[in-house]
Amino acid sequence: MDRPFSKETVSRVLDELGIKDIAHATIRQTVAVAAKLEQMTGEKFVHLEMGSPGLPANRIGTEAQKRALDAGVASQYPNIAGIAPLKANASRFVKAFIDIDISPEGCVPTVGSMMGTFASIILCCNLDPSKDTILFLEPGFSVQPLQVDILGFKRKGFDIYSCRGERLRDSLESILREGNVAGILYSNPNNPSWVCLTEEELGYIGRLATQYDAIVIEDLAYLGMDFRKDLGKPFMPPYQATVARYTDNYMLMLSASKIFSYAGERLSTVAISDRLFHRKYDNLVRRFGIGELGNAFIYVILYALSSGVSHSAQYALAAMYEAACEGRLDFVNDTSEYARRAKILKGIFINNGFHIVYDKDLDEAVSDGFFFTIGRDGYTGDALVSELLHYGIASISLSTTGSHQQGIRVCTSMVDEESFKALDERLALFNSNN
Amino acid sequence: MDRPFSKETVSRVLDELGIKDIAHATIRQTVAVAAKLEQMTGEKFVHLEMGSPGLPANRIGTEAQKRALDAGVASQYPNIAGIAPLKANASRFVKAFIDIDISPEGCVPTVGSMMGTFASIILCCNLDPSKDTILFLEPGFSVQPLQVDILGFKRKGFDIYSCRGERLRDSLESILREGNVAGILYSNPNNPSWVCLTEEELGYIGRLATQYDAIVIEDLAYLGMDFRKDLGKPFMPPYQATVARYTDNYMLMLSASKIFSYAGERLSTVAISDRLFHRKYDNLVRRFGIGELGNAFIYVILYALSSGVSHSAQYALAAMYEAACEGRLDFVNDTSEYARRAKILKGIFINNGFHIVYDKDLDEAVSDGFFFTIGRDGYTGDALVSELLHYGIASISLSTTGSHQQGIRVCTSMVDEESFKALDERLALFNSNN
Numbered sequence: 001m002d003r004p005f006s007k008e009t010v011s012r013v014l015d016e017l018g019i020k021d022i023a024h025a026t027i028r029q030t031v032a033v034a035a036k037l038e039q040m041t042g043e044k045f046v047h048l049e050m051g052s053p054g055l056p057a058n059r060i061g062t063e064a065q066k067r068a069l070d071a072g073v074a075s076q077y078p079n080i081a082g083i084a085p086l087k088a089n090a091s092r093f094v095k096a097f098i099d100i101d102i103s104p105e106g107c108v109p110t111v112g113s114m115m116g117t118f119a120s121i122i123l124c125c126n127l128d129p130s131k132d133t134i135l136f137l138e139p140g141f142s143v144q145p146l147q148v149d150i151l152g153f154k155r156k157g158f159d160i161y162s163c164r165g166e167r168l169r170d171s172l173e174s175i176l177r178e179g180n181v182a183g184i185l186y187s188n189p190n191n192p193s194w195v196c197l198t199e200e201e202l203g204y205i206g207r208l209a210t211q212y213d214a215i216v217i218e219d220l221a222y223l224g225m226d227f228r229k230d231l232g233k234p235f236m237p238p239y240q241a242t243v244a245r246y247t248d249n250y251m252l253m254l255s256a257s258k259i260f261s262y263a264g265e266r267l268s269t270v271a272i273s274d275r276l277f278h279r280k281y282d283n284l285v286r287r288f289g290i291g292e293l294g295n296a297f298i299y300v301i302l303y304a305l306s307s308g309v310s311h312s313a314q315y316a317l318a319a320m321y322e323a324a325c326e327g328r329l330d331f332v333n334d335t336s337e338y339a340r341r342a343k344i345l346k347g348i349f350i351n352n353g354f355h356i357v358y359d360k361d362l363d364e365a366v367s368d369g370f371f372f373t374i375g376r377d378g379y380t381g382d383a384l385v386s387e388l389l390h391y392g393i394a395s396i397s398l399s400t401t402g403s404h405q406q407g408i409r410v411c412t413s414m415v416d417e418e419s420f421k422a423l424d425e426r427l428a429l430f431n432s433n434n
Numbered sequence: 435m436d437r438p439f440s441k442e443t444v445s446r447v448l449d450e451l452g453i454k455d456i457a458h459a460t461i462r463q464t465v466a467v468a469a470k471l472e473q474m475t476g477e478k479f480v481h482l483e484m485g486s487p488g489l490p491a492n493r494i495g496t497e498a499q500k501r502a503l504d505a506g507v508a509s510q511y512p513n514i515a516g517i518a519p520l521k522a523n524a525s526r527f528v529k530a531f532i533d534i535d536i537s538p539e540g541c542v543p544t545v546g547s548m549m550g551t552f553a554s555i556i557l558c559c560n561l562d563p564s565k566d567t568i569l570f571l572e573p574g575f576s577v578q579p580l581q582v583d584i585l586g587f588k589r590k591g592f593d594i595y596s597c598r599g600e601r602l603r604d605s606l607e608s609i610l611r612e613g614n615v616a617g618i619l620y621s622n623p624n625n626p627s628w629v630c631l632t633e634e635e636l637g638y639i640g641r642l643a644t645q646y647d648a649i650v651i652e653d654l655a656y657l658g659m660d661f662r663k664d665l666g667k668p669f670m671p672p673y674q675a676t677v678a679r680y681t682d683n684y685m686l687m688l689s690a691s692k693i694f695s696y697a698g699e700r701l702s703t704v705a706i707s708d709r710l711f712h713r714k715y716d717n718l719v720r721r722f723g724i725g726e727l728g729n730a731f732i733y734v735i736l737y738a739l740s741s742g743v744s745h746s747a748q749y750a751l752a753a754m755y756e757a758a759c760e761g762r763l764d765f766v767n768d769t770s771e772y773a774r775r776a777k778i779l780k781g782i783f784i785n786n787g788f789h790i791v792y793d794k795d796l797d798e799a800v801s802d803g804f805f806f807t808i809g810r811d812g813y814t815g816d817a818l819v820s821e822l823l824h825y826g827i828a829s830i831s832l833s834t835t836g837s838h839q840q841g842i843r844v845c846t847s848m849v850d851e852e853s854f855k856a857l858d859e860r861l862a863l864f865n866s867n868n
Binding site: 026028052053055056057061062065066069070072073074075076077078080111112114115118122143146147149150151152257261262263264265266287288299300301303304305306307308309310311312313316 | 460462486487489490491495496499500503504506507508509510511512514545546548549552556577580581583584585586691695696697698699700721722733734735737738739740741742743744745746747750
């Protein structure tokens with residue numbers, strides 16, 4: 001049977017937008033293609049491409065932010081290190097949900113984790129003149145390698161798909177042994193595969209980071225969203241898994257975008273271990289005139305990047321951290337909506353002849369959550385993205401995420417009840433055509 | 435007569451804060467020293483050091499921002515290129531107060547002009563592999579050269595004090611002739627000297643930028659604050675002076691911090707000339723896969739720096755631009771309070787034996803405004819900063835601003851009526867002791 005969106009229509013839109021191959025388009029270009037096709041045909045797309053929060057912003061945050069605006073903070077430069085209530089509550093939040101002790105001093109707001117990783121990459125690559133490389137556990141968020149490229153540093157990486165457990169340790173060490181790795185960067189849970197590193201694996205990473213004196217940049221954008229356990233009870237186990245239990249060389253990226261559905265205000269906390277914060281580096285003195293890592297991060301790098309973070313939004317984040325610590329804001333329960341959708345979506349794909357690509361954390365099935373990965377026998381990831389576009393389904397290829405596996409990334413956030421039915425019908429048609 | 439703050443007390447505080455020489459401290463360290471001295475002695479300081487707005491944030495902005503929060507924008511990633519109403523009203527604002535035509539497309543929000551210049555420096559130094567140098571007209575804002583250093587690019591500069599008119603042209607050309615200048619950066623009105631470049635001088639800069647294919651990064655943080663003319667009537671001459679009348683190679687930095695007293699929300703617009711926005715560069719394709727300057731700036735550099743600007747604050751800025759264009763928000767009249775204070779402060783300094791350092795724009799006295807510069811015969815700028823500290827007066831040395839003149843920068847923003855009297859008494863004491 002004919003595909004809902006014809007070859008001619010799709011080709012015309014891609015031509016108009018100057019896109020040679022949809023599989024190599026950026027996420028935002030893919031969004032534009034789908035919007036244009038919807039507009040031309042009047043047919044709605046199933047949007048599996050965008051990683052935006054699909055939930056409303058937390059009201060505790062917006063109310064606190066409005067109060068701060070009324071109190072007049074908009075005219076005053078924010079403290080670059082972060083306002084005191086944010087720092088105090090961030091420290092408490094880290095203790096409540098990760099069970100790690102970090103002083104308020106080491107909890108520093110950034111303009112999203114985007115700036116958090118950008119600034120951390122600058123910092124790590126300026127600690128030691130012989131270390132200029134960021135090591136990525138792949139797949140990952142495609143803009144992070146771009147940040148390294150923009151800054152002119154070097155990068156390495158490997159796909160964790162076939163490197164779990166001891167093989168992860170061995171792959172890491174083979175690269176660290178070269179002696180030029182300044183930082184190790186990954187997200188956990190992983191974007192896009194939703195792989196969650198195990199305590200064993202985090203132990204390897206932490207101990208190797210100490211041994212080779214590299215700094216782990218751990219992106220916890222999806223904190224608490226390994227829904228196989230309930231990570232949402234403050235100051236009660238189980239806690240979010242983290243490398244921070246296994247090394248002092250860590251900087252945690254705590255984005256408010258997904259945890260509190262606060263992506264619009266561009267807000268994150270970088271939490272630096274106390275020991276690392278106070279460690280002194282000769283090269284920082286040479287480069288920036290300040291030796292202590294934490295102070296160089298704040299008063300040189302963050303100062304020069306944006307001179308701090310939205311003053312009113314810092315009050316929002318402080319209030320949300322506080323409410324979460326006091327059990328008044330159950331962000332894990334709120335975001336478990338993504339897991340509910342993932343379960344349904346995975347079922348629809350599997351019923352129609354598809355399979356999960358990154359399917360296991362060692363011997364356990366991956367959690368349901370914000371993302372998952374889908375493959376189809378006989379299709380590369382790129383070909384699948386392109387073919388699904390003709391069925392009114394927008395997605396991105398795993399090839400754009402540093403993965404060497406064949407498949408697509410599915411994001412659960414923008415999918416509503418109505419889309420479930422459409423997806424099922426379209427995948428059934430795909431299945432009968434293939 | 436004894437100085438109000440003794441050598442012992444001042445030395446102790448400097449020691450405690452790890453500051454070897456107050457004249458080489460950062461502005462924020464100076465603030466900390468003054469705060470500590472106030473706390474120890476119970477005596478208030480006269481604060482001439484901080485460049486924070488001394489006026490309340492504009493309510494048109496805060497009300498629009500609160501409405502946007504109520505409408506739910508906090509959960510949604512902002513368009514990285516800027517929300518449509520901000521882009522449209524920024525374009526209109528540029529026409530109304532600068533009399534330059536820039537399409538909405540070329541008006542792009544950044545997280546303050548701090549990020550505006552950081553991103554622009556990255557952009558300019560990636561256009562042509564042979565151009566890796568930013569040329570500064572000095573003195574200037576000390577963090578801008580730091581940005582170049584952090585990024586590992588090169589910089590040159592010269593003090594405009596003795597290079598006005600044709601000598602400015604000749605000094606510029608002698609450096610541009612070397613062929614490695616990617617960008618020319620200055621603020622106008624100038625921080626710290628409050629020099630305003632004349633139309634003649636802007637003409638030289640513009641034509642040379644075109645001839646040597648360098649991009650002018652014009653920091654208009656103090657737009658409209660040359661109070662010798664009334665620059666505050668929308669769509670009516672006289673207009674803010676700008677290099678944009680003399681070249682297409684320009685990017686204007688329009689900070690909301692001082693114009694609308696909106697420093698807390700970290701918000702600025704970078705306005706790029708239409709021709710430059712659409713210019714294609716082979717090196718941008720090689721480096722980032724996008725050839726057009728404007729799109730590389732937005733979708734590569736700004737994306738990677740912060741993934742856009744506070745969604746709610748963009749509505750604030752859009753509303754303030756709109757109100758200014760419609761004559762409902764007279765930001766020039768609002769900020770003329772700084773000129774009133776400058777006039778009084780200059781009088782107090784001069785009556786007590788001090789002089790203005792950067793005193794003229796060619797044959798005209800500099801405007802009163804946000805900053806001015808003060809010298810004292812027999813004192814270097816560094817010595818003057820140090821000595822005034824003992825009189826309870828906090829300031830910064832011109833030596834930290836790229837100036838080769840001897841003196842201090844005075845900021846009028848944080849000085850209230852009460853401080854005028856204290857300043858007069860303390861400077862009289864200084865005068866009788868010297």
